[in-house]
Amino acid sequence: MSTRQPLLEVEDLTTTFSTDNGELTAVDGVDFSVDEGETVCIVGESGSGKTVATESVTRIVKEPPGRVRGSVRFKSRDLLEMSEPELREIRGYEIAHIFQNPQEAMNHCYTVGWQIVEALQIHRDVSDEEARAKAIDLMDKVGIANASSRFDDYPHEFSGGQKQRVMIAMALVGDPDLLIADEPTTALDVTVQAQILRLLDDLQEEFDMGILFVTHDLGVVAEIADRIVVMYAGKVMERGDVLDIFERPAHPYTQQLLNCLPEIGGKKGGIPGTLPDPLDPPDGCRFAPRCEHAVDACVTGDQPEEIEVNPGQRASCVHYRPGRDDSVVRDGIPDSTADGEEVSSADD
Ligand code: SF4
Incomplete structure (x- = not known):
C-alpha cells in the first residue's frame, strides 16, 4: 500500500471568464490530487480546460476577467484563501511552473546564468557568489554541458532543448515540492522530448517532487505518468492509474484518444467533431x-x-x-x- 502523503488536493475547482458574450466556464467543478513524489498527468485535447485548471491552482489565471472558485489545498493550506503576497511566497518556490515555450519565458537581453541567479535571489538571501555557484550547479544538474562556461551565454546561443533545461533549472531554484509542467516537451523534437522526460523523471527522484503534468500527448503520458486525469470541455471524464487506463480505458472519450495514438496505428486527424462552445x-x-x-x-x-x-x-x-x-x-x-x-x- 502506498505511503505517499497528499501534496495537492483540488476539489470542485471552477474557473470562469467574463467575456463580451457572457460568462465562459473553462473548468467546471473539477477534482484531482497529487501525492508526494507522484506524477499526475492531466490529458485532453486543446480547449479541454487542462491548462486553465493547472493555472488556477496557483492563481496565475488573470483575475479579472477570470474567477477561480473551489478548494485548492497544498500541504493542507488552501491556496484560494491566501492573499497575493502569501501566494507569491509559494509560487516559484514550493510550487514551480514550466511552460511549453521556453523561448517566450526567457528574457533575451540577459544571460542565462543571470536569469537563474535572479530567480534564486528572489527567494533566497544569498550572495552573488553563492547564487552563481548554485546556478552553475543547477545548470549542471539539468544536463547543460560545461555549465560554468555557458553561464554567461545568452538564450539565443542555446538550442530549444537546452532552453527548456534552463527553464527546469530555474524551476528548481526553490527546491519545489510540486512542479507544474504545461506541455513542456511539445515544442521539441522527439529525441529531445525523450531526454527532457528522462531528466524530469531523474529530478523527481532526486528532489522527491510531485509533478502535475499537462499534455495532449498520450505517448508522453505513457512515459511519465503514475496516474491520469482525462479532461474534456472543462469536466473530468475519467481518472485512474496509468496502466489501467492504457490497458482498459473505460470512457468513450479516453478510448477515442487512445485510438488516435500513432504508436498503435491510430486514426489520423484525431477524433471527429469539435469541442462544444464553452459559452453554451x-x-x-x-x-x-x-x-x-x-x-x-x-x-x-x-x-x-x-x-x-x-x-x-x-x-x-x-x-x-x-x-x-x-x-x-x-x-x-x-x-x-x-x-x-x-x-x-x-x-x-
Ligand atoms: S455514452 Fe458517451 S455520451 Fe453517453 S455518457 Fe458515456 S461518454 Fe457520455
Missing part, C-alpha cells in the same frame, strides 16, 4: 455530440457522476450506472438497446 455547453454529457455510444440518457441533466469501474479507476459515463450493461462501452460496440434509442445525430 450541451446538457448531459459534454462528449455526447461526438460519442458513438450516446443514448438518450446522455443528453439530459448534468455530466454523469463518476463511477468506479475498476479499483482506483472512475469514469463519467451513463453506461456504468448501477444496473446498466457496461459492455456497450467496454466492448466498444454501440448498443441501441442499452437505454432507449441511440441518439441518431451524435455527430451533428
Whole structure:
C-alpha cells in the first residue's frame, strides 16, 4: 500500500471568464490530487480546460476577467484563501511552473546564468557568489554541458532543448515540492522530448517532487505518468492509474484518444467533431455530440457522476450506472438497446 502523503488536493475547482458574450466556464467543478513524489498527468485535447485548471491552482489565471472558485489545498493550506503576497511566497518556490515555450519565458537581453541567479535571489538571501555557484550547479544538474562556461551565454546561443533545461533549472531554484509542467516537451523534437522526460523523471527522484503534468500527448503520458486525469470541455471524464487506463480505458472519450495514438496505428486527424462552445455547453454529457455510444440518457441533466469501474479507476459515463450493461462501452460496440434509442445525430 502506498505511503505517499497528499501534496495537492483540488476539489470542485471552477474557473470562469467574463467575456463580451457572457460568462465562459473553462473548468467546471473539477477534482484531482497529487501525492508526494507522484506524477499526475492531466490529458485532453486543446480547449479541454487542462491548462486553465493547472493555472488556477496557483492563481496565475488573470483575475479579472477570470474567477477561480473551489478548494485548492497544498500541504493542507488552501491556496484560494491566501492573499497575493502569501501566494507569491509559494509560487516559484514550493510550487514551480514550466511552460511549453521556453523561448517566450526567457528574457533575451540577459544571460542565462543571470536569469537563474535572479530567480534564486528572489527567494533566497544569498550572495552573488553563492547564487552563481548554485546556478552553475543547477545548470549542471539539468544536463547543460560545461555549465560554468555557458553561464554567461545568452538564450539565443542555446538550442530549444537546452532552453527548456534552463527553464527546469530555474524551476528548481526553490527546491519545489510540486512542479507544474504545461506541455513542456511539445515544442521539441522527439529525441529531445525523450531526454527532457528522462531528466524530469531523474529530478523527481532526486528532489522527491510531485509533478502535475499537462499534455495532449498520450505517448508522453505513457512515459511519465503514475496516474491520469482525462479532461474534456472543462469536466473530468475519467481518472485512474496509468496502466489501467492504457490497458482498459473505460470512457468513450479516453478510448477515442487512445485510438488516435500513432504508436498503435491510430486514426489520423484525431477524433471527429469539435469541442462544444464553452459559452453554451450541451446538457448531459459534454462528449455526447461526438460519442458513438450516446443514448438518450446522455443528453439530459448534468455530466454523469463518476463511477468506479475498476479499483482506483472512475469514469463519467451513463453506461456504468448501477444496473446498466457496461459492455456497450467496454466492448466498444454501440448498443441501441442499452437505454432507449441511440441518439441518431451524435455527430451533428
Ligand atoms: S455514452 Fe453517453 S455518457 Fe458515456 S461518454 Fe458517451 S455520451 Fe457520455
